[in-house]
Amino acid sequence: MAEKQTQSTSEWLENEKVRGILKEYLDETDYRIYKELNRDGRISDTELGERVGLSRTAARRRRKKLQNEGLVDVLGVLVLQEADLAYADAFVTLDPGLSQDKFDAFIAEVSTEELIYEIDEYMGEYDLLLRVWHASLSDVKRYLRTTLQAHDAVESYDAVPVTKTHKAWHKILSN
Incomplete structure (x- = not known):
């Protein structure tokens, strides 16, 4: 599973267009943090750090910085079609x-x-x-x-x- 997650992040890193758009706001590690939080917003900072190659403290610091800057928002979403709405x-x-x-x-x-x-x-x-x-x-x-x-x-x-x-x-x- 971790290999698949790394591959999807690599896709962004290799996509020149996406990298060009986001590089002003996110570096490679920030983008990997965003992708992991997007997969599971309830992930612990320890698990987040393991998935993106940082210590728990560094992962927490970077996550909080992204949240404080308003670039990442961890929230719950009602998936309307799954609820048959x-x-x-x-x-x-x-x-x-x-x-x-x-x-x-x-x-x-x-x-x-x-x-x-x-x-x-x-x-x-x-x-x-x-x-x-x-x-x-x-x-x-x-x-x-x-x-x-x-x-x-x-x-x-x-x-x-x-x-x-x-x-x-x-x-x-x-x-």
């Missing part, structure tokens, strides 16, 4: 006359919604992507209609149901 991407076009204050208020409002698990700002045809989940697709549809359709900040939105996620958080998902 419905989810969709809502592409939102905002009112073109929306002020910055009203935009900020809208973002603050939707950020508190438990059923919205990701908010991304876009350039181009859409202004925002809201990733939404619920018990069923009809619940997703009803939730989006209630949350977005009558909102002053929203000009329009398109919802696209997700039928299967194959890879997320750099993990291949089963099912």
Whole structure:
């Protein structure tokens, strides 16, 4: 198993494009720490150190530094398809006359919604992507209609149901 983990890290090191993008933020060891935490965020610092070739203290220090800089965040994620929950991407076009204050208020409002698990700002045809989940697709549809359709900040939105996620958080998902 350790050999396979080393190989996936080597793939990054050999990938010039990825290395060029990340080298400003992470060195090789930091990237290996990220990959191991991505595989198992509950890993002990002792095990982390063994997997990346550092002492427990050095692994802990580097992990904490990455976390404090906001480059790595260890968190739990509900894998929606494994829980047999419905989810969709809502592409939102905002009112073109929306002020910055009203935009900020809208973002603050939707950020508190438990059923919205990701908010991304876009350039181009859409202004925002809201990733939404619920018990069923009809619940997703009803939730989006209630949350977005009558909102002053929203000009329009398109919802696209997700039928299967194959890879997320750099993990291949089963099912």
